[in-house]
Amino acid sequence: MLGTLVLGRSLRNASGFSASVTQLWGAPRGHPRRPERCCSQGPCAQRNRSDAWHPLWKGPASVPGGTRQSPVNIHWRDSVYDPQLQPLRVSYAAASCLHVWNTGYFFQVEFDDSAEESGICGGPLENHYRLKQFHFHWGATDERGSEHTVDGRVYPAELHLVHWNSVKYRNYTDAVVGENGVAVIGVFVKLGARHEELQKLVRVLPEIKLKGARAAVGPFQPSCLLPACRDYWTYPGSLTTPPLSESVTWIVQKRPIEVAQDQLAAFRTLLSSALGEEERSMVDNYRPLQPLMNRKRDGNPHASSRPPDSWMS
Numbered sequence: 001m002l003g004t005l006v007l008g009r010s011l012r013n014a015s016g017f018s019a020s021v022t023q024l025w026g027a028p029r030g031h032p033r034r035p036e037r038c039c040s041q042g043p044c045a046q047r048n049r050s051d052a053w054h055p056l057w058k059g060p061a062s063v064p065g066g067t068r069q070s071p072v073n074i075h076w077r078d079s080v081y082d083p084q085l086q087p088l089r090v091s092y093a094a095a096s097c098l099h100v101w102n103t104g105y106f107f108q109v110e111f112d113d114s115a116e117e118s119g120i121c122g123g124p125l126e127n128h129y130r131l132k133q134f135h136f137h138w139g140a141t142d143e144r145g146s147e148h149t150v151d152g153r154v155y156p157a158e159l160h161l162v163h164w165n166s167v168k169y170r171n172y173t174d175a176v177v178g179e180n181g182v183a184v185i186g187v188f189v190k191l192g193a194r195h196e197e198l199q200k201l202v203r204v205l206p207e208i209k210l211k212g213a214r215a216a217v218g219p220f221q222p223s224c225l226l227p228a229c230r231d232y233w234t235y236p237g238s239l240t241t242p243p244l245s246e247s248v249t250w251i252v253q254k255r256p257i258e259v260a261q262d263q264l265a266a267f268r269t270l271l272s273s274a275l276g277e278e279e280r281s282m283v284d285n286y287r288p289l290q291p292l293m294n295r296k297r298d299g300n301p302h303a304s305s306r307p308p309d310s311w312m313s
């Protein structure tokens with residue numbers, strides 16, 4: 001859990017981290033702003049909350065009494081630079097990639113998590129977390145799709161790399177409902193240059209068009225899906241799909257990655273329906289924004305880099 005924040009500094013000192021992160025992050029000025037979704041505060045957040053149900057979910061739409069649900073809108077100026085946050089250490093083995101399958105909600109790339117080969121540590125994490133799977137969320141159109149937003153800016157897709165705490169828990173199932181059980185790296189996806197490594201996944205999507213279908217991927221290095229600049233925000237949150245457990249340390253990369261229009265279009269050719277069912281396109285598979293609740297006052301996202309000077313107040 002993140003501690004109380006004071007004027008750009010965190011009082012949290014239990015982590016033992018000492019190195020400062022000095023890499024600067026460029027201002028988003030000049031970026032075209034996407035249409036805004038509802039903010040995560042006030043009446044519209046409550047409306048979002050009641051809308052937090054997706055017809056493909058088999059589980060609950062909300063957690064009774066939940067106070068740290070995800071996703072959230074990240075207010076850049078309210079995020080707090082934490083000089084104690086170290087860079088995240090990422091080590092993935094391409095050979096631990098198992099297969100890709102159509103869950104009916106998104107396509108998911110699974111990894112062998114029986115050993116420590118692929119995982120993350122450092123940053124806000126006090127343990128090693130093993131990579132379990134990654135998946136994307138995307139919209140029916142380019143104007144929506146990401147789960148998190150930044151100052152109301154929506155991206156057309158968002159990648160989630162899901163890891164579990166292999167020091168505290170025996171397996172993913174136990175970790176997902178446990179304290180500090182899960183760490184998810186979120187990466188915004190914007191339209192731009194063709195992503196050559198992603199094409200390896202795009203090529204097999206026709207094989208998993210229907211819900212429940214599975215296909216081999218071969219060795220795949222997931223770090224190729226991370227931005228070159230690894231500055232991030234971190235905050236305590238939840239899974240964005242059932243069981244919506246509040247066990248997640250979110251690590252949201254500030255920089256997006258780019259994919260080509262036809263690559264995102266390939267995501268939208270997938271179906272949420274199984275063979276013999278009425279065809280349903282797999283689109284808009286994101287959860288609406290959730291209220292910050294008490295995180296607004298004492299749990300704003302921590303940032304691993306300072307905002308540009310022009311953003312300092």
Ligand SMILES: [Zn+2]
Nearest residue numbers: 135137160240
């Ligand atoms: Zn996700």
